Amino acid sequence: MTLAQATLPKLQFKNVSLSYRTNKVRHRALDGVDLELADREFVAIVGPSGCGKSTLLKIVAGLAKHTSGDILLDGKDIGTETPPGVGMVFQNDALLPWRTVHENVRLPLAIKGVPSAEQPARISELLELVGLAGYASYFPRQLSGGMKKRVALARTMAYDPDLYLMDEPFGPLDAQTRVRIGGEFLKIWEGVGKSVLFVTHDVDEAIAMADRVVVMTAGPGRIKSEHLVPLPRPRDFEEVRFTDTFQKLRQLIWHELQSEPPADTAQV
Numbered sequence: 001m002t003l004a005q006a007t008l009p010k011l012q013f014k015n016v017s018l019s020y021r022t023n024k025v026r027h028r029a030l031d032g033v034d035l036e037l038a039d040r041e042f043v044a045i046v047g048p049s050g051c052g053k054s055t056l057l058k059i060v061a062g063l064a065k066h067t068s069g070d071i072l073l074d075g076k077d078i079g080t081e082t083p084p085g086v087g088m089v090f091q092n093d094a095l096l097p098w099r100t101v102h103e104n105v106r107l108p109l110a111i112k113g114v115p116s117a118e119q120p121a122r123i124s125e126l127l128e129l130v131g132l133a134g135y136a137s138y139f140p141r142q143l144s145g146g147m148k149k150r151v152a153l154a155r156t157m158a159y160d161p162d163l164y165l166m167d168e169p170f171g172p173l174d175a176q177t178r179v180r181i182g183g184e185f186l187k188i189w190e191g192v193g194k195s196v197l198f199v200t201h202d203v204d205e206a207i208a209m210a211d212r213v214v215v216m217t218a219g220p221g222r223i224k225s226e227h228l229v230p231l232p233r234p235r236d237f238e239e240v241r242f243t244d245t246f247q248k249l250r251q252l253i254w255h256e257l258q259s260e261p262p263a264d265t266a267q268v
């Protein structure tokens with residue numbers, strides 16, 4: 001690997017703006033966003049509702065098109081379709097209801113061209129990893145919200161992306177399940193070390209997981225501030241919250257968020 005490759009950021013937003021057009025009205029959702037994600041870095045984004053967090057991820061995923069600016073993935077323009085190597089986990093992730101857990105996780109393997117003979121072992125491994133060994137033959141309707149979320153996670157991991165885009169992935173879960181599955185994801189991530197762009201409204205979750213927390217302004221969204229999280233890894237997702245470093249950072253980020261009024265009440 002050359003030095004240039006070693007230091008090339010995984011993802012770069014350069015002066016990215018986006019305006020949505022609805023009923024002939026233009027709505028500026030992002031305004032000059034500059035942000036970099038290093039290879040294998042975990043960056044969490046927090047910001048008031050409606051500030052453009054989802055929009056930011058959607059552009060990278062090829063689900064929205066920026067009006068101006070540049071987005072580079074591994075140094076190259078992302079283009080207009082979902083780039084290979086990018087995997088998404090969204091808040092309301094839908095599993096295919098007519099397929100079993102096994103089949104839901106198998107799909108990305110098939111799409112990736114993993115030989116049929118190798119698929120069952122890989123599926124078992126992934127289900128074990130997310131704590132669902134023994135549930136392979138269940139259908140989504142037979143699972144709890146937390147379990148469905150785990151299947152969605154296993155499915156994204158089956159795709160084995162280099163860059164995970166996660167939009168409030170644990171949003172709909174109850175607080176207890178959220179902490180448990182968050183902790184599990186953190187452990188898995190610390191083992192595989194992929195790049196993650198993680199949107200959450202939970203400041204504690206952001207600090208406990210990320211290498212860096214990015215705060216956005218109320219819409220139109222810009223980067224307001226960035227905070228390195230100097231907590232050693234591996235981290236205990238719960239215990240880490242009792243450290244001084246965590247508490248100070250939490251206070252600082254809360255303070256910054258409080259000075260940003262919600263952009264609107266709509267959550268898209």
Ligand SMILES: Nc1ncnc2c1ncn2[C@@H]1O[C@H](COP(=O)(O)OP(=O)(O)O)[C@@H](O)[C@H]1O
Binds near residue numbers: 020021048266268
């Ligand atoms: N498809 C769309 N068409 C028009 N406006 C949209 C669309 N998606 C999002 N918006 C608007 O853009 C702004 C940013 O939305 P979003 O990225 O979903 O914010 P966040 O995820 O931070 O809550 C909001 O004001 C929202 O109403």
Ligand SMILES: [Mg+2]
Binds near residue numbers: 053054055167267268
């Ligand atoms: Mg959102």
